[in-house]
Amino acid sequence: QVQVVESGGxxxxxxxxxxxxxxxxxxxFSRYNMGWxxxxxxxxxxxxxxxHWSGGSITDYADSVKGRFTISRDNAKNTVYxxxxxxxxxxxxxxxxxxxxxxxxxxxxxxxxxxxxxxxQVTVSS
Numbered sequence: 001q002v003q004v005v006e007s008g009g010x011x012x013x014x015x016x017x018x019x020x021x022x023x024x025x026x027x028x029f030s031r032y033n034m035g036w037x038x039x040x041x042x043x044x045x046x047x048x049x050x051x052h053w054s055g056g057s058i059t060d061y062a063d064s065v066k067g068r069f070t071i072s073r074d075n076a077k078n079t080v081y082x083x084x085x086x087x088x089x090x091x092x093x094x095x096x097x098x099x100x101x102x103x104x105x106x107x108x109x110x111x112x113x114x115x116x117x118x119x120x121q122v123t124v125s126s
Contacts, residue, residue, distance in 0.1 A: 031053055034071075036095060048065055
């Protein structure tokens, strides 16, 4: 079983940047595909980004964040990061880190992720 804890959320003006971190404990972190999801008030939870268990260049992004967000992982530190640049008010949401699907092909499906953090709030003002 993997436990994940997010940090790094906060308030920022449009155009600013934040870096979210997701620290994992227990289990074998390096075996899991990892994902970031977000949920805005009154909306469904949506996929943001995912990174393959092997790390490196195997990543995927929602169209809405492509070119602005970067996901990375450090398996030695059991940590996943989400660097968010050029933030927009519509990025405002609670961001969740999740440990994940056995199959990379399921990376965008929240129901495929087994372990979730408690979430961290990101607020972008215009």
